[in-house]
Amino acid sequence: MTKRNNLVFIGLQIVSWVIFVGLCIEAGAMIVNFVVSLIKPEFVRNLYQKLDLSQMYNTNIWVYFGIYGFILTISILKAYLFYAVTMLLHKLDLLKPFNSHVADTIKKISYITLGIGIFSLVAREISKNMAHYGIEIDKLNQFWEDGSAFLLMAAVIYVIATIFSRGVEIQNENDLTV
Amino acid sequence: MPIIVNLDVMMARRKMSLNELSEKVDLTLSNLSILKTGKAKAIRFTTLEAICNALDCQPGDILEYREHDNQTRSH
Numbered sequence: 001m002t003k004r005n006n007l008v009f010i011g012l013q014i015v016s017w018v019i020f021v022g023l024c025i026e027a028g029a030m031i032v033n034f035v036v037s038l039i040k041p042e043f044v045r046n047l048y049q050k051l052d053l054s055q056m057y058n059t060n061i062w063v064y065f066g067i068y069g070f071i072l073t074i075s076i077l078k079a080y081l082f083y084a085v086t087m088l089l090h091k092l093d094l095l096k097p098f099n100s101h102v103a104d105t106i107k108k109i110s111y112i113t114l115g116i117g118i119f120s121l122v123a124r125e126i127s128k129n130m131a132h133y134g135i136e137i138d139k140l141n142q143f144w145e146d147g148s149a150f151l152l153m154a155a156v157i158y159v160i161a162t163i164f165s166r167g168v169e170i171q172n173e174n175d176l177t178v
Numbered sequence: 179m180p181i182i183v184n185l186d187v188m189m190a191r192r193k194m195s196l197n198e199l200s201e202k203v204d205l206t207l208s209n210l211s212i213l214k215t216g217k218a219k220a221i222r223f224t225t226l227e228a229i230c231n232a233l234d235c236q237p238g239d240i241l242e243y244r245e246h247d248n249q250t251r252s253h
Contacts, residue, residue, distance in 0.1 A: 173219050173220065176212060176217060176218050176219040176220070177218065177219060177220040177221070177222065178205065178209045178210070178212060178213045178218050178220075178221050178222070178225050
């Protein structure tokens, strides 16, 4: 492994840690907003990133819970995804990368990505239906606009995970060849 | 596994220790141990040649095929 590759790898670790911390802050802020909105309903006008869901809250409180549930789930899943990526980069040994832990983690990343994609698409369709009832949904699209991209990423990562698992089998066989 | 490795038997006949054999065949102790304990999945011809040379024996003296008990009962 060249020194340059190692520097790139260290850079990747730092970037993934930064993104993970950012996503944790976002998810935490959303959770706090949700709890505060339960205690003080007037807070619904000024949620995370100046989101105003007061119209939705006043029309139907369960719709508000449902939509906000989707927002929370997606943001928590994104934070968990980058936690998995960070742990993978942290534990990856470039001299011997083919081990079962790495293969399992990559598979886990593909499942989380798939979950994000599915939740995003479902939430987008549901919020589109809400528009028919006169509820404004423009500012909600930012939370699930990249659902298709996550589904594509999930498929690609799953293929990579399958190939990696095969690599692990070959590595194990190689290790037991004298 | 149907392939039995009788390395320890040959080593006892030639009165050779694992350390001596590992030095003669240029194989690490851990790899020889993997072979001796039957955990190996494959053996290279070069390794087999080196072991046969060191122990002055034939591959058949080290490797044995034994059918599983289930298969022998069915026959």
